Structures are given as structure tokens and as C-alpha cells.
Amino acid sequence: MASFDAGRRDTPNASANADAETVLAYWLMKSEPDAYSIDDLMHDGRTPWDGIRNYQARNMMRDDMRVGDEVLFYHSSCAEPAVVGVARVASGPYADPTQFDRESKYFDPKSSKDEPRWSLVDIEFIRKLDHPIPLAELKERPDLDGMTLLKRGNRLSIMPVSAEHWKRILG
DNA sequence: GCCAACGTTGGC
DNA sequence: GCCAACGTTGGC
Numbered sequence: 558m559a560s561f562d563a564g565r566r567d568t569p570n571a572s573a574n575a576d577a578e579t580v581l582a583y584w585l586m587k588s589e590p591d592a593y594s595i596d597d598l599m600h601d602g603r604t605p606w607d608g609i610r611n612y613q614a615r616n617m618m619r620d621d622m623r624v625g626d627e628v629l630f631y632h633s634s635c636a637e638p639a640v641v642g643v644a645r646v647a648s649g650p651y652a653d654p655t656q657f658d659r660e661s662k663y664f665d666p667k668s669s670k671d672e673p674r675w676s677l678v679d680i681e682f683i684r685k686l687d688h689p690i691p692l693a694e695l696k697e698r699p700d701l702d703g704m705t706l707l708k709r710g711n712r713l714s715i716m717p718v719s720a721e722h723w724k725r726i727l728g
Numbered sequence: 729g730c731c732a733a734c735g736t737t738g739g740c
Numbered sequence: 741g742c743c744a745a746c747g748t749t750g751g752c
Contacts, residue, residue: 587738611736613747638739
């Protein structure tokens with residue numbers, strides 16, 4: 558199992574370092590545009606990132622994200638997979654309400670309100686890219702070598718992005 | 729704890 | 741639609 562580091566904490570004891578809280582971390586979050594696109598986020602302004610049912614992705618939202626962290630919004634499972642916009646983490650973690658909703662496809666009978674299994678954060682719109690950056694283009698760039706998104710077999714829908722890669726992609 | 733079977737993701 | 745890759749489940 559790969560482990561991830563949001564790259565935020567400079568000291569081993571982050572809790573003793575108040576400044577660590579103010580350092581932004583960067584993320585990439587995938588969404589199928591048929592289900593929820595960057596235009597949907599632009600329209601809504603803000604949305605709960607519900608429906609995540611993968612433990613690694615959940616752990617990153619629950620344990621590693623901070624309000625203000627910035628997010629590459631990525632369209633997956635579509636004609637042209639691409640980074641299409643920028644968003645921001647807008648809340649701390651809380652229980653994903655869809656896990657308790659019997660009508661939801663994300664309903665989880667093994668979860669309970671006392672011990673919720675799935676957490677989420679809210680995401681808010683920052684901007685849409687004038688020109689999406691297709692996956693195919695990202696793959697061709699030597700300066701993005703090692704990016705989690707580009708690793709073979711990667712299926713995580715949420716992943717950290719290093720500050721270096723962030724600058725190279727948006728710069 | 730092992731591991732086969734199954735389900736899901738997501739590019740192509 | 742195909743299929744590689746990976747996560748989860750459950751029998752043992």
C-alpha cells in the first residue's frame with residue numbers, strides 16, 4: 558500500500574508547530590463530468606464531496622486536508638480526461654450524510670451515526686481553466702515525472718500534489 | 729493471516 | 741466494450 562504525504566508539515570511534531578497549520582497543501586480530486594463537472598461546481602459555488610467509498614481517499618479528507626488547501630479539479634472517465642479547474646477545501650471533515658440515506662446509492666448499512674465510516678469535506682469553486690490540461694499532455698511532460706496521477710494503475714480519486722508539480726501545472 | 733473471487737476504476 | 745490494476749470480501 559502506497560502512503561502519501563501532503564507535504565505540509567516541516568517538523569515531525571506538527572501539533573507543536575502552529576505555523577504548520579497555515580501552510581497550504583495541494584490535492585487533485587477526480588470527478589466524472591457526467592456526474593459532477595467543473596461547471597456544476599462553478600454553478601453551485603460549493604459542494605460536499607460526498608460518495609467517496611475508498612479508505613485511502615477518505616483518510617486524506619478526514620486526516621490530512623485543511624481549510625484553504627487548494628485542489629486541481631480533474632475530469633475522469635470521459636472523452637478527454639483533463640485538469641479543468643481549481644478549487645479549495647472549504648470545511649473540516651464531517652460525516653458524509655449519504656451513508657445514512659437508504660435512498661442513496663452511497664448508503665452504507667454497516668455505518669452508524671455513532672460511528673460513521675465515511676467522512677468528507679466541502680469544496681469551493683475558485684476558477685475554471687481557460688484551457689483544460691489533458692491527461693495526455695501531462696504524461697508528455699518530463700517535469701511532471703513521479704506525479705501520483707500518472708503512476709501506472711493509480712485509481713485513487715483523491716491524491717496529494719506536490720507544491721512543485723502544482724506550480725509547474727498552473728504556472 | 730492467506731488468498732481466490734469478485735467488484736470497481738478509469739484509460740483507451 | 742475491453743481489460744489492466746487494484747481494493748474489498750469472505751472462506752478457510
